[in-house]
Amino acid sequence: MSVSLGKIMGIPVRIHYTLWFVFILIAWSLAVGYMPAQYPGLGTVTYWAIGIVSAIILFASVLVHELSHSYIAKKNGLPIARITLFFFGGVSEMTEEPQDAALEVRMAAAGPLMSFLIAVVLGSLWYVGKFVVNAPVAIIATLGYAALINGVLGLFNLLPAFPLDGGRVFRGSIWKHSKNLVAATRTATRVSEGLSLLMMFGGFITIIFGDFVDGLWFIVLGWFIKSGAETSLKQTLVGEALTGVSVADIMTRNVLTVPPETTVQKLISDYLLVHKHGGYPVVKNGEVLGEVTLECVRAVPKEKRDFETVQQAMIPCERTAIVNPTTTALDAMQKMARNQAGHVLVVDEGRLVGIATRDDVIRTIHTRQDLELGPSRAPPSSLPPGFPRIRAEHCVQCGALMPTSVTSCPQCGAKQSVGTDHIQDATPKT
Numbered sequence: 469m470s471v472s473l474g475k476i477m478g479i480p481v482r483i484h485y486t487l488w489f490v491f492i493l494i495a496w497s498l499a500v501g502y503m504p505a506q507y508p509g510l511g512t513v514t515y516w517a518i519g520i521v522s523a524i525i526l527f528a529s530v531l532v533h534e535l536s537h538s539y540i541a542k543k544n545g546l547p548i549a550r551i552t553l554f555f556f557g558g559v560s561e562m563t564e565e566p567q568d569a570a571l572e573v574r575m576a577a578a579g580p581l582m583s584f585l586i587a588v589v590l591g592s593l594w595y596v597g598k599f600v601v602n603a604p605v606a607i608i609a610t611l612g613y614a615a616l617i618n619g620v621l622g623l624f625n626l627l628p629a630f631p632l633d634g635g636r637v638f639r640g641s642i643w644k645h646s647k648n649l650v651a652a653t654r655t656a657t658r659v660s661e662g663l664s665l666l667m668m669f670g671g672f673i674t675i676i677f678g679d680f681v682d683g684l685w686f687i688v689l690g691w692f693i694k695s696g697a698e699t700s701l702k703q704t705l706v707g708e709a710l711t712g713v714s715v716a717d718i719m720t721r722n723v724l725t726v727p728p729e730t731t732v733q734k735l736i737s738d739y740l741l742v743h744k745h746g747g748y749p750v751v752k753n754g755e756v757l758g759e760v761t762l763e764c765v766r767a768v769p770k771e772k773r774d775f776e777t778v779q780q781a782m783i784p785c786e787r788t789a790i791v792n793p794t795t796t797a798l799d800a801m802q803k804m805a806r807n808q809a810g811h812v813l814v815v816d817e818g819r820l821v822g823i824a825t826r827d828d829v830i831r832t833i834h835t836r837q838d839l840e841l842g843p844s845r846a847p848p849s850s851l852p853p854g855f856p857r858i859r860a861e862h863c864v865q866c867g868a869l870m871p872t873s874v875t876s877c878p879q880c881g882a883k884q885s886v887g888t889d890h891i892q893d894a895t896p897k898t
Contacts, residue, residue, distance in 0.1 A: 484554035495519035525614040534558040536582035569644035576636035583622030591615035629660035631696035653704040660697035664690040716793035719822035725751040728779035758782040
């Protein structure tokens with residue numbers, strides 16, 4: 469659950485609900501602990517004002533830190549889906565990873581460098597306020613803490629551990645020299661796990677010696693680094709396994725479809741109760757109109773199912789997860805995740821050519837990893853002489869792909885018109 473703050477540089481910025489807990493915790497700890505100890509003699513209201521303003525400056529600094537990553541990414545053609553501020557700071561969500569080691573290093577280093585720059589600016593203002601213009605103590609305290617925390621933020625992010633910026637700089641440096649992203653990620657992950665275990669061990673020792681709060685923070689941060697490193701390794705392995713694999717390589721071509729004029733009751737009796745699928749593309753004259761799912765049927769009252777059509781109940785194309793055959797399998801998997809869907813429809817020039825499911829992607833990942841296959845090579849642009857070529861066309865009713873020799877569709881039984889309007893080359897892929 470998150471709240472939108474609008475867009476900066478065209479990038480949506482959101483605040484996760486966990487940030488509010490941290491905001492209150494930081495403001496409280498500064499108001500009742502740190503500030504009274506460092507600047508005694510101020511009133512309670514003043515301490516709380518310092519705490520709240522300091523917390524705001526901290527998270528504004530985190531946002532600028534993330535924007536620096538996003539700026540480098542966008543400048544180099546990498547799209548940023550959104551920036552989310554949450555419990556542990558912030559994250560710039562890229563829709564694709566950098567394919568160049570030097571770019572990853574530049575992107576990762578931009579964050580800590582920005583934090584150090586903010587620390588220098590705020591530190592300079594603190595110096596001028598304290599020693600030049602004799603500013604009020606509340607202002608000096610706020611500037612001093614903000615400069616200090618940005619310096620700490622920059623140093624902490626330079627730790628060579630995923631998912632911190634320093635971990636990405638470390639991996640990018642190894643990747644640049646080894647030319648092997650997976651090997652570099654494995655090395656960076658092992659270092660990250662070692663550092664995380666040391667942090668958690670240090671946290672337990674700190675708790676034993678009586679400092680429960682600081683010890684707990686060390687344990688939580690150690691766990692965060694460990695889980696983040698493991699997740700980054702898994703993502704890299706998945707990306708490597710799916711490199712060069714397109715949706716056309718994994719999709720199911722013989723797709724059972726539903727005509728739009730079918731009643732919901734007929735859909736239940738002839739499709740949902742007969743076949744194992746929980747959803748079906750709605751196709752007319754080869755064109756995809758949308759998709760009808762079990763949830764769509766549930767939304768139709770029982771007394772209306774005998775006369776309400778699939779077209780009335782379906783999810784239109786605009787809200788259906790659709791890709792084309794050349795889309796990468798990794799992009800298709802990410803689209804399924806974004807749409808919370810178990811599959812994507814594969815459409816070429818408005819016509820349904822297949823369907824790819826999450827299971828298809830996972831099976832491909834496991835198979836390629838088990839066989840230790842490297843990135844898939846693109847299929848040849850032309851076939852060798854004598855290689856058999858198959859002519860095929862789409863059914864005029866449901867859009868299923870079938871040989872031109874048949875006179876009725878094996879899927880829906882519709883008779884086919886004579887002609888070659890929809891004939892295409894369906895040569896098997898290598």
